[in-house]
Amino acid sequence: MSDLDAQARDILRGNDKGGYTVPTHGLYPYQWNWDSVFAAWGFAVDDLPRAWAEIETLLAGQWDNGMVPHILFHQVDPSYFPGPDVWQGTGPVPSSGISQPPIAATFVRQIAALDAANGAAKMRALFPALLKWHRWFYQWRSEDGAIVVTHPWETGRDNSPDWDPPFAAIDPVGIDTYQRRDTGHVNQDERPRKYEYDRYLYLVKLGADSGWDERYLRQVTPFRVADPTMSFTLLRANRDLLAMAAELGEPTDEIATWIAAQEAGAQTLWNPDIAAYDTCDLRSGAFGGGVSSAAFLCWYAGIHDDRMLGHLERIMSAETYGIASYDPDHAAYEPKRYWRGPVWAMMNMLIAMGLHEAGHTAHADAIRANTARMITENGFAEYFDPRDGAPAGGRSFTWTAAVWLGWAS
Ligand code: 2M8
Structure with a gap:
């Protein structure tokens, strides 16, 4: 075992709270949805029972x-804001009121493939919850086959310039005074500004005040944006769910209908002005206007659209470490600030997985080699500066360690 493998395992064990893993202590002291799935993937390398426990704890919420x-929010921790009292989730475990990119079905299938003894039984046990979760997206969040988010935090790309146009239309009146905790852990130049936090909290209050009533929110929220992260991860997850259903002898028709709708709907995210997949603000009808790393998840979704290759090559050659979370040639690009430019190892992995499956193996291999070098030289940071790989955000980060163990090493 290499020294870095040992470090990555130590990070997963160190962030393990018993049945769930925190992304990093202090900055993120709770269980996050897609972080947890990556954690399971990392644990699966040498501890399959622990990998399954991670997914089971997530779906129990x-x-x-x-x-x-x-x-x-398994245990209240004052080092994070906003906590359970602000969110007022209505589920069986104290929680937020929004979801995150549904990568679980995809990684459940991959973990099951590593588990000859129990994989099939685990898939059978988890399948109903995954199906029910995907159905929720079609009930409340599907518009012309693209998937809609009602909060930037739902996409996982919290502070992307994609949200600048819909945020400009929000006047965050009525929010309570609040004290941020994130800037006590991380340099404020690497985090969102107050302008964005006011609007994040405005949308949380709107949801919490409604009791997280999706029917009501669909009518009143100023933030309803069709998003490539949600659309592409869900489309991919549906393909995995369909394969699982077939293997388990479960009905496949409903899932096949979702896939067909999304394959057609993906084109509603195509912005001809930038010749790329993009967010679309459903309130104004306007596209986001820039190329984010989420656009390159098309291959991961099984949309083998080689019109995106030009952007990929341009962005990979513009900076030493791809894939920048936002286009380095765009005026809004900030290489150190949260989701406005930095590189995330787990986005690199998802993008490269898709490229590999689509036969673009040289591109996939280059991204993997870059990711491995970035981690080898700079450690297991939350994210990295695309120009020199300088570490940023939280340290000893779960998903970076998991990506190392499961893919990059
Ligand atoms: C970041 O998001 C949280 C809010 O959900 C935050 O900034 O407070 C994002 O990078 C998100 O994608 C990630 O899941 C989370 C934990 O790593 O941090």
Whole structure:
């Protein structure tokens, strides 16, 4: 075992709270949805029971309506804001009121493939919750086959310039005074500004005041944005769910209908002005206007659209370490600030997985080699500066360690 493998394992064990893993202590002291799935993937390398426990704890937080929350607050911790008192989630475990990219079905299938003894039984046990979660997206969040988010935090790309146009239309009146905790852990130049936090909290209050009533929120929220992260991860997850259903002898028709709708709907995210997949603000009808790393998840979704290759090559050659979370040639690009430019190892992995499956193996291999070098030289940071790989955000980060163990090493 290499020294870095040992460090990565230590990070997973160190962030393990018993049945769930925190992304990093202090900055993120709870269970986050897609972080947890990456953690399971990392644990699966040498501890399959622990990998399954991670997914089971996550799905135990599922709401009656099928939604699986983006944060589960198992134990109150004052080092994070906003906590359970602000969110007022209505599920079986104190939680937030929004979801996150549904990568679980995809990684459940991959973990099951590593588990000859129990994989099939685990898939059978987890399948109903995954199906119910995906159905929630179609009930409340599907517009012309693209998947809609009601909060930037739902996409996991919290501070992307994609949200600048819809945020400009929000006047965050009525929010309570609040004290941020994130800037006590991380340099404020690497985090969102107050302008964005006011609007994040405005949307949380709107949801919490409604009791997280999706029907009501669909009518009144100023933030309803069709998003490539949600659309592409869900489309991919549906393909994995369909394969699982076939293997388990479960009905496949409903899932096949979702896939067909999303394959057609992906084109509603195509912005001809930038010749790329993009967010689309459903309130104004306007596209986001820039190329984010989420656009390159098309291959991961099984949309083998080689019109995106030009952007990929341009962005990979513009900076030493791809894939920048936002286009380095765009005026809004900030290489150190949260989701406005830095590189995330787990986005690199998802993008490269898709490229590999689509036969673009040289591109996939280059991204993997870059990611490995970035981690080898700079450690297991939350994210990295694309120009020189300088570490940023939290340290000893779960998903970076998991990506190392499961893919990059
Ligand atoms: C970041 O998001 C949280 C809110 O959910 C935050 O900034 O407080 C994002 O990078 C998100 O994708 C990630 O899941 C979370 C924990 O790593 O941190």
